Amino acid sequence: xxxxxxxxxxxxxxxxxxxxxxxxxxxRLGCEVTFPKSQVCCGQPAFNSGYVDDARKVAKNxxxxxxxADYVVSPSGSCTGMVHHYYEELFADSPRLAADAKSLKTxxxxxxxxxxxxxxxxxxxxVFPHSVVYHPSCHGSRLLGVKDEPLQLLSKVRELxxxxxxxxQDCCGFGGTFAVKLSEVSGAMVxxxxxxxxxxxxxxxxxxxxxxxxxxxxxMRRRGMQTGVLHLSQLLNRTEASDRKQxxxx
Amino acid sequence: xxxxxxxxxxATEPSPFATKxxxxxxxxxxxxxxxxxxxxxxxxxxxxxxxxxxxxxxxxGRKADSTELLGEWEEWRDRGSAIRSHTIAHLDYYLRxxxxxxxxxxATVYFAADAAEAQSIVLEIAHKKEARIVxxxxxxxxxxxxxxxxxxxxxxxxxxxDLGEWIVQLxxxxxxxxxxxxxxKNRFQIQQLFEAEGGETLSSETSVLAGYARxxxxxxxxxxxxxxxxxxxxxxxxxxxxxxxxxxNARMVSTLPKTHIxxxxxxxxxxxxxxxxxxxxxxxxxxxxxxxxxxxxALTGPKKKAELDGPEELHIVILDNGRSxxxxxxxxxxxxxxxxxxxxxxxxxxxxQVGGHAYGSVYPGPIGAVLxxxxxxxxxxxxxxxxxxxxxxACFEACPVKIPLHDMLVHLRRKYVENGxxxxxxxxxxxxxxxxxxxxxxxxxAGKAGRWLQLNVLGKDTDRSAQASPxxxxxxRIEPLAGWTAHRALPETAQRSFREIxxxxxxxxxxxxxxxxxxxxxx
Numbered sequence: 017x018x019x020x021x022x023x024x025x026x027x028x029x030x031x032x033x034x035x036x037x038x039x040x041x042x043x044r045l046g047c048e049v050t051f052p053k054s055q056v057c058c059g060q061p062a063f064n065s066g067y068v069d070d071a072r073k074v075a076k077n078x079x080x081x082x083x084x085a086d087y088v089v090s091p092s093g094s095c096t097g098m099v100h101h102y103y104e105e106l107f108a109d110s111p112r113l114a115a116d117a118k119s120l121k122t123x124x125x126x127x128x129x130x131x132x133x134x135x136x137x138x139x140x141x142x143v144f145p146h147s148v149v150y151h152p153s154c155h156g157s158r159l160l161g162v163k164d165e166p167l168q169l170l171s172k173v174r175e176l177x178x179x180x181x182x183x184x185q186d187c188c189g190f191g192g193t194f195a196v197k198l199s200e201v202s203g204a205m206v207x208x209x210x211x212x213x214x215x216x217x218x219x220x221x222x223x224x225x226x227x228x229x230x231x232x233x234x235x236m237r238r239r240g241m242q243t244g245v246l247h248l249s250q251l252l253n254r255t256e257a258s259d260r261k262q263x264x265x266x
Numbered sequence: 267x268x269x270x271x272x273x274x275x276x277a278t279e280p281s282p283f284a285t286k287x288x289x290x291x292x293x294x295x296x297x298x299x300x301x302x303x304x305x306x307x308x309x310x311x312x313x314x315x316x317x318x319x320x321x322x323x324x325x326x327g328r329k330a331d332s333t334e335l336l337g338e339w340e341e342w343r344d345r346g347s348a349i350r351s352h353t354i355a356h357l358d359y360y361l362r363x364x365x366x367x368x369x370x371x372x373a374t375v376y377f378a379a380d381a382a383e384a385q386s387i388v389l390e391i392a393h394k395k396e397a398r399i400v401x402x403x404x405x406x407x408x409x410x411x412x413x414x415x416x417x418x419x420x421x422x423x424x425x426x427x428d429l430g431e432w433i434v435q436l437x438x439x440x441x442x443x444x445x446x447x448x449x450x451k452n453r454f455q456i457q458q459l460f461e462a463e464g465g466e467t468l469s470s471e472t473s474v475l476a477g478y479a480r481x482x483x484x485x486x487x488x489x490x491x492x493x494x495x496x497x498x499x500x501x502x503x504x505x506x507x508x509x510x511x512x513x514x515n516a517r518m519v520s521t522l523p524k525t526h527i528x529x530x531x532x533x534x535x536x537x538x539x540x541x542x543x544x545x546x547x548x549x550x551x552x553x554x555x556x557x558x559x560x561x562x563x564a565l566t567g568p569k570k571k572a573e574l575d576g577p578e579e580l581h582i583v584i585l586d587n588g589r590s591x592x593x594x595x596x597x598x599x600x601x602x603x604x605x606x607x608x609x610x611x612x613x614x615x616x617x618x619q620v621g622g623h624a625y626g627s628v629y630p631g632p633i634g635a636v637l638x639x640x641x642x643x644x645x646x647x648x649x650x651x652x653x654x655x656x657x658x659x660a661c662f663e664a665c666p667v668k669i670p671l672h673d674m675l676v677h678l679r680r681k682y683v684e685n686g687x688x689x690x691x692x693x694x695x696x697x698x699x700x701x702x703x704x705x706x707x708x709x710x711x712a713g714k715a716g717r718w719l720q721l722n723v724l725g726k727d728t729d730r731s732a733q734a735s736p737x738x739x740x741x742x743r744i745e746p747l748a749g750w751t752a753h754r755a756l757p758e759t760a761q762r763s764f765r766e767i768x769x770x771x772x773x774x775x776x777x778x779x780x781x782x783x784x785x786x787x788x789x
Contacts (some may be wrong), residue, residue: 023764023765025703025709027764028713028763028764028765029713029716029717029760029763030757030759030760031757031760032763032764032766032767033760034359035764035767036764036767036771040770050621051764051768053706053765053768055706056703056704056705056706056709057703057709058532059703060695061696061699062674062699062700063676064657064679065679065683065686065692065696066676066679066680066681066682066683066688067683067693067696067697067699067700068680068683070696070697070699070700070702071700073700073701073704074699074700074703074704077703077704077705077706102676119513144361153661154656154657154660155657155658155659157408158659158660158662158672159659159672160661182489183323185660186615186618186658186660187615187656187658187660188655189615189656191634191655191656191658192657193746194653194655194656194657195656195749196699196745196750197302197653197746197749197752198301198302198305198616198653198654198747198748199746199748199749199750199752200302200305200306200309200749200752201305201616201619201620201654202656202749202753203752203753203754204309204315204619205615205616205619205656206753207753208618208619208755230757231754233755233757234750234753234754234755234757235753235754235755237754237755238753238754238755249311254559
């Protein structure tokens with residue numbers, strides 16, 4: 017199966033290792049992976065802030081970058097959600113681009129969604145002998161509707177102990193420019209999220225979006241917490257038992 | 267008379283609501299302080315935050331239990347949404363049907379274009395009846411037109427008889443939740459308010475406090491010449507008004523005083539009684555997790571000959587106040603589907619932290635952040651509310667009639683930018699974003715420059731202690747970075763971007779050979 021990586025600007029610039037793990041995971045599952053180099057960003061930062069024209073410019077480049085790809089897979093539910101939920105609306109004025117947007121939507125998947133629903137597997141042979149909490153990111157779970165898939169994958173990881181997280185469905189407070197526009201409210205939200213994570217005493221936090229994980233990890237590090245933070249692709253690539261600490265140390 | 271929805275108001279002018287209806291008596295909180303200031307004020311109120319988190323947690327749990335018991339909740343939502351959308355699409359037809367039928371049954375029906383018109387209609391009735399005391403049950407529309415202040419200006423005592431509303435009235439505050447107006451108060455604060463009101467010593471026990479309120483409010487029910495209620499649903503086919511209530515006060519207010527005034531938004535209509543069944547299942551479950559409301563009162567016209575209960579006169583005031591503007595705009599029309607259950611408030615992570623007053627509008631929470639800018643188009647302070655959200659979508663998921671509140675928030679932000687309300691520096695920043703992030707070459711250069719800057723000039727933002735470089739310490743004091751670093755460390759800077767590593771990754775096509783897979787990061 018041919019897959020084009022939609023790496024997202026955040027992973028490209030700040031978390032390249034998440035991109036590497038996404039690549040290796042897909043390769044391990046038998047995919048032939050390419051990286052269309054003209055891709056940059058889905059345009060969401062501008063779109064969610066009300067700058068539609070600037071967002072359209074960025075999205076148009078993204079639309080072109082994945083023209084002709086069979087499957088487009090991304091390690092972000094948020095960026096995938098942008099393509100799924102808003103691209104058609106964004107290009108409503110141009111029938112040709114709107115058709116392209118519609119086509120891209122049918123070909124674009126978030127990583128866990130792709131593995132479970134397209135590759136039709138939920139056991140990727142991972143082993144992770146640690147206690148873990150999972151934060152369901154809002155855009156992935158609500159905008160895109162990917163709720164079960166990450167949990168299905170985690171349930172098949174050997175030796176993994178998944179701990180329940182109080183009010184797990186509550187937003188971590190990231191919200192793109194929200195985190196700087198209403199920084200104190202955002203800070204209060206991430207503080208409550210981190211309090212709930214700390215109460216589980218889990219060794220690791222895992223999630224499907226680096227925006228949220230950057231926010232939560234930043235707060236945990238500020239508080240001096242030792243909880244490891246992992247993108248789902250990093251956790252699923254652990255194929256042999258190891259006590260080695262990995263991830264973005266909080 | 268100016269119509270608030272069509273009147274464009276410049277950013278510096280106070281809201282038309284403030285000047286026209288409130289006089290100099292009360293300030294409009296929406297224009298007094300910025301959203302950020304109001305939110306920051308609320309964050310410092312630990313009592314409020316604890317009370318809101320406690321109550322919304324309880325309501326979330328109850329809602330989950332009651333909807334699970336009912337089963338097929340998503341199908342109920344679909345039906346609710348379909349009924350409301352159909353009604354709103356044909357609102358002109360159903361409004362006429364409702365008003366004709368209500369008039370046939372002996373009610374007097376008024377259409378008020380805006381708050382000022384609604385106020386003068388109510389005042390005229392009050393003067394005609396020589397009313398001295400008005401008993402009110404909970405009504406968001408009456409809050410929207412500030413009817414209590416208007417009546418009091420005329421020397422008429424208006425008493426809120428819903429327990430929460432009464433508490434808020436005694437505290438000289440406004441409701442901070444659509445369903446639970448005093449959600450931000452604890453019982454000790456309520457004890458103080460009641461003791462000050464009656465000059466009696468009470469305890470903080472809820473049964474004692476409720477008993478006191480019951481005794482005092484009964485005096486009002488018996489003395490009031492006029493009762494004012496809201497309207498949960500108006501049934502077009504029979505011209506009936508339906509009230510949902512848990513304390514029984516709405517029934518008292520609508521039957522004991524000789525004159526009953528109903529104040530309703532023009533979108534409160536349901537075509538038929540069959541539709542009410544769906545709403546009667548959706549509303550209490552979404553609002554408080556109750557299977558059914560304690561009292562459901564249906565009123566069709568005033569008291570008839572030989573009937574014992576009910577008012578001699580029934581007046582129904584139907585308010586527009588910006589709603590026609592929403593109706594005419596397909597992008598925002600669905601906001602009129604709202605049945606005022608407050609479910610979106612209970613799940614909103616922003617509301618949870620700041621409570622209702624931080625919104626500065628009559629309607630708080632996600633529905634307020636959407637409805638207020640729609641009803642008060644062109645008012646910058648109203649439009650700003652669309653930014654009081656992290657766009658997490660919990661509101662849409664909770665909405666029993668499936669209003670896409672999260673999409674509307676984004677669309678309202680677009681309008682805010684189109685109105686030129688954003689600062690020029692932000693506009694310039696997004697223009698730069700548009701240019702750089704739509705072009706691979708520009709983006710790669712900017713990425714390299716950014717990484718070089720952080721690695722070689724600013725240095726690490728470690729734990730905000732002495733280890734951070736002096737330059738980083740300066741940078742951390744400048745917005746927008748300051749907002750981020752007040753609560754969070756910055757992410758570690760990657761040495762190379764993914765696209766820079768990519769050619770090497772192709773050379774090592776198996777997992778074990780890739781050095782980057784070893785993702786154990788030091789603290």
